Amino acid sequence: MAISLAVSLPAVLSIPLIGHFADRFGRRPFFMLPCISGTVAILAVLGVAAFELPLWVLLVANLIQGLLGGYQAIMMITWSYLADVTPAHSRARVFLITEAFVFVAFTGGPYVGGLLTRILPSGVVGVFQLSLVGKLLALLYVVFLLPESLEKAKSPSVSSIAENSPAAAAPATPFYKAALWTRLSTPSALLRMLAQPPRSHLVFIAFVTGLGVGGLTLFFYYCSYRLGWDSLDEGIYLLYLSVTRLIWMLGVGGLIDRHASKPTLPNPALASAGVQVPAPPPYTVEGADAGVSAPLAAPASDSTAEATVIPPLILDVRRKVRSEVMTVRLGMVVSAIGMITIGFLSEGWMVYVVATFTGFGTLAKPTIRALLSRSTPPTLQGRMFSILQITDQIASVMSSFIFPPIWAATVGTRFPGTFLFVIGVCFLAGAGVAFAGLSVDDLIDGFHAAPPAEASERADVESEGGGETVDA
Template sequence: MVMSSSPTQAQSSSQHVNSASETTPLLNNAPDASDGSTGDIRPWYRRPSPLHVVLPLVGTVFSYSVSLVPIQQFMLMYLCGRYLAVKEGQAGTAALGSILSSDSINDLPSFAKCREIPDVQALAAKWQMILTLSTSVPALLATPLIGALSDRAGRKPVFFLPILSGLIGSLAILAVAQFDFGLWILILVHLLQGCMGGDLAIVMITFAYIADVTTAETRSKVFVTIEALTFISFTIGPYCGGVLTRVLPSGVIGVVYVTIIGQLLTVVYVTLCLPESLTPPKRSVTDPGLSTPAAKPSVLATLISFGPVVRVVSKPPRIYLLSLVFITSTCVGGIALFFYYASYRFGWDAYDEGVFMLYASGTRVFWMMGIATILYKVFAGERHGESETETSLRKVRLDVRIVRIGMLVLAGGWILLGLASASWMVYAVTFWNGIGTLAKPTIRSLLSRSVPPALQGRLFSTIQVTDQVATIFSNLVFPPIWAASVGGPYPGLFLQIIGGLFCIAAFIACAFIKVGDIANGFHGNIPVSVDAEKGTEEVVLDAETDGGERDAENAAA
């Protein structure tokens, strides 16, 4: 972060390069020819575009999700086997659920028997909490470094981290299931996964990649499309995993082998086919004599440069948008227990859960790629005789309404899910909950327009850190609630609490997020300069900049 000593310095520094604005394409290789071309002589399939990240994103998410529910079923059966062994006096000296125990259960009991035992359900929730926290806590510390590293070293190298993270997680399950390792190995592996950003750090890197290769005007639509593809991958995977548990001779463990194959194929694609989206900033044409190669800032300097992002997102309305990210991610952490709830309440196994998630995916695609596309075309498309400012303002107004409606729908929907007494009720409520899935990518889009291109990676790592903090919080809250209520008259209590959190989010969205505040808080208010000698982009923040931004926000209010 550069602190300019005077308004004159801030103005002179911005003369070397155009400042980022709402209508400026967020590309470091922006068009520089009179015909609008980028000067990139590579074939079209080697030029970075949102299409290039679809395969690694879908491949990673699908590989993760195809084994997600089978692994939960495996853990329930594995812990049930140990529970029954203790009851029958066949266990060793280690206490049930002990981290240090190396006991292995090769002959798993039936799932139908295990799912009905409240103590086993509570034990499974305990272990899910332990493993999730083992990933989330180190990921909270590693995510800022990964985001900064992606801004410094490029997006492509960082893509390998979440892919390899998922691979070692799959190998750890095999170690427990087939090679007589105890559950302690999962603790170590999840700690390592957290240091690599976790399995789903792929989402953070993907959105940073997309921010490099899209304009501000098209980004919301691209984000919604990518979010829809993520949902498709995340929900088709469990269905396929459920089918495989019934088809493969080795059941849930055979699914893990399928996952490993998918993860290896994704590594090959990223290595051979994925083009880098982040290129060094171009030197000013007014300095033709410069011939030294562009120098990259140090890692320490890159980490310190999180300061501009923090200062930007800590101001209204961005802080309110970030609070919605936190609440939504907290609720998602609680939803991870839904398989245990459905198995106990409705008798669902991995296949039934997979069918449900496939249906949920279909409803989300209907809302995100069907209804959302119509909404943006009708209410946010360009109109004859309308200025760019008016079009942009109309689009922001639509985005804000989508966020508000989404939070309200999710609040009511999850409360109703906690009261559902039959499977068909779950399906009916889930369809209407699909409206709420439009909210999260829209929030990301609004936040991405709050910082210039040089800070996009750090912005999305900040969002990822928020996700990790929310995950830690949710895993300290929801598993104990499920463990305490599973044998009582209100097993859906944690779902109703999720609905209550969305009520808080709806209040924030309706009371504090204003269209005028967002329209005057775009990254165009943040001066960006390029040091031609160093080849680096820097954000210029000073008292005058902050004051000008406050004046704009006050005027909008």
């Protein structure tokens, strides 16, 4: 417990700072921190094994790991990086693919590690040695090969020029450069933005999802007690779960996203220019954000006609967002029904049947990330994902105080699956908010919205005496 707290508590404090600095200085430098922290933790284990160092060395190593962000920092920067380099209309699909492989890694990693302990001459120590090699390779990749992504996100895109063309044509107006205190308090501006519906509803759904997933740490205790499962049964179930989750995320989720992302609306730019829009095969809007057509260029001469490409069809944003909202709603409902149903099962094969259908619920979390990412400015992506990681961390800590006492109090009664019913209630709460609070129009209006902080920041700067003036 001490080692776990040594990682989780410092991470709650360090992740917001890492997200803030990753938005300011780029993603790549802060990919190095969790790679270094993981290396330190593995070296501590190897040192204890080889030199019989005291166990407090592990505590210090995990404290360093938590201060450098640990696993939460890896995922936070990963989502931010993907948001930088992925067009807005493709993020849901990319997040689904990433989530699928993360899930496979988490379920397959323990099996591979256990298998290696029987194959390698040095047993468990050999597994940590191979892990050290993997960490070092990841660090070398980040240092020498991984390109920076943030500059691409900050550069004006076709869609941003199209959306802000009146402002772009207006003369530059001066504004005061933010003072140090204002720049350090930038996360509060993001918090104000995320506190507004429907973003606040998405964050709440992510929180209750994390709370329910945290309670699932007791699932195999329940299966051992109620269904008589042993370690082999658990390993087989995890393997089956990995396959079904891959099918749902990469197969079904990909098909849903591909159908919703198919351009179907005529390009208004062509209509305004008097161009007749034919009925061609589907086109995609490459490089443009979801639902924003490329601006119509001036009529090109024959020599430049081939270089000017205007898609006749654009993405139907309403259909795209409606599909994602429905995925979140149904995912929460299916997860709730599945957890409550498992609490009544009496045979092990029944769990496999229920797990097959509840795999649809895994589509909800990456879809929430995609919706929040598209409604957050590019320069705030790191901080936004850091808040999501902290939300998951807080939910995990709370679940460790909620569900074990429930399990201990009900394990000898007629309803040992009571904790599963409580998990189902958590998912039902998320489903209720998804149905009542997620508005397609509000989500569309929130795309690329700036945080509601410009006025307050300017007032703060003026009250501090101003500063140097720069062009907008």
